[in-house]
Amino acid sequence: MIKKIETKSLKIGMYIHDLDASWMSHPFLRNRFQVDDQKIIDEVVGAGIKHVYIDTERGLDFEMAVPLELVQQEIADSKQQLAETQSGLIKQVSFESELIRAQSIVSEANTAVRGFMQEVRFGKQVEKAVVDEVVENVTESVFRNQDALITLSRIKSVDQYTYMHSISVCVLMTAFARAMDFDADTIRQISVGALLHDLGKMRVSPEILNKPGKLNMDEFQLMKRHVDFGEELLAGQSWMSELSLKVVLEHHERIDGSGYPHGLSGDEISEVGRMAAIVDVYDALTSSRCYKKSWEPTYTLGKMLEWSRDHFGQAMAHQFVRCVGIYPVGTLVRLNSGMIAVVVDQHEDYLLQPRVRLVFNEPLGRYVTPEDIELTEAVDSIADAVSPQKLRINPMDFL
Ligand SMILES: [Fe+2]
Structure with a gap:
């Protein structure tokens, strides 16, 4: 239930659903977040916000008189649950039960990704905390039941394609990395790279990015520069690991050397680079764009297996089919x-x-x-x- 409360009643353990203030007037990048320490309360109060909306299904209720130790224990338990999720100990749930949670994860991820991508357009840097929250939510959901988030993230409105494509690639790469048996920290690094793989597109003009038709040669050359732009934006960030960067830098390389920006071939492309290439193409083909209708997943996978010898490597393409299935949920x-x-x-x-x-x-x-x-x-x-x-x-x- 959503409740409006006075800011002075805010307690650690509550979940803020909305700040009763305009986005421009407070220092928070998001409007929805968990209050997990006193610093957050101090910042909300310090921003002069008089009221907030809390979600009592995601955090403590207003009337709940819970001792601080218990609240801290709850937070510790939820962090433990996340650690268990990422080490594969979390219980699988049914598609139907995950679908409800997955809907709010997609919606929150959409807001977060749109937010940081637009900020990059205005010359700001991406905040690690925002990326981490999306990656954590996606990873947890994929571990509970990957098909819920995979199915939902296929739905993209034409005007939100770039944001939703980033989320889809993040979801699919997380599921793929899990299917490849990577450890929890490696999966997290791969997810971060996947979420940011097209960040450089924010330095390409919107006219080219959203052009309703085929790009001419000059426009295509500019579009291809999004990989270099992504490197410029992310390589200097201390929190971007080398593995996350590889996902960004190599997602358009092809094993026959026909890709860009460096025309790498064969083993010059890392394992995560080849995974990213498969996922990026699969999501682009199965999504509707302003200039083309979406392809069906089963047909798409068949075509990708045909191209795999030259583009992605056959073994890797087969691994991906095993991950998403020949007839993915929703087919x-x-x-x-x-x-x-x-x-x-x-x-x-x-x-x-x-x-x-x-x-x-x-x-x-x-x-x-x-x-x-x-x-x-x-x-x-x-x-x-x-x-x-x-x-x-x-x-x-x-x-
Ligand atoms: Fe790209």
């Missing part, structure tokens, strides 16, 4: 019975037999009451993935 499929269904869950060892939700009887041309079927236990099987645009069925309506 619309036609079963051999003629029923149209939406993929709602996957089984790591049976990628061709996911759990599906029947939604439409194609031979009869009518919708059916949604019903879930485990294809591992059914006689029916997937014939092919189908285009939601062609059938005019939006899979997201059934998730």
